[in-house]
Amino acid sequence: MxxxxxxxxxxxxxxxxxxxxxxxxxxxxxxxxxxxxxxxQSLSKIHISFDSWTTKGSKRGFLGVVAHFVNTDGKLVDLPIALPQLTGAHSGANVTVNAVN
Known part of the structure; x- marks a missing residue:
């Protein structure tokens, strides 16, 4: 069809x-x-933020990584740069290990 x-x-x-x-x-x-x-080409320092979450039923966890900066047009940009799957607990130490990798 x-x-x-x-x-x-x-x-x-x-x-x-x-x-x-x-x-x-x-x-x-x-x-x-x-x-x-x-x-x-960023006109500013590049700032990185993280957001972790799990799917329904907590079967999989993910860590969103976003870069924030001012581009060459002078506009603030929020650019997703990574979305690794988290392994292990969502503790601060474990999120740090996943973010560094």
Missing amino acids: LEAANPDAARAIWTSRTSVARYVFRVYDHLKPRIIMALS
């Missing part, structure tokens, strides 16, 4: 369990040089 409405739809549908992962890695490879450039 989707293909009948739009013949290009078949190419856009992810067909395997690894499709999303491959897509994310391609986006990462594409954006990494741009992020490095934006950070290197």
Whole structure:
């Protein structure tokens, strides 16, 4: 039905369990040089913030890492730079270990 409405739809549908992962890695490879450039051209110090959370049922934990800086246009930018999966407890010491890695 989707293909009948739009013949290009078949190419856009992810067909395997690894499709999303491959897509994310391609986006990462594409954006990494741009992020490095934006950070290197910052007009301010770069501040880093962290936010940890778990999925429902506490099965998986994640640590969001965000860089905050003023870009070359003088605008404040909040740029997500990492989202590692947390291992272990959400104690301050463990979050620090995960953030450093």
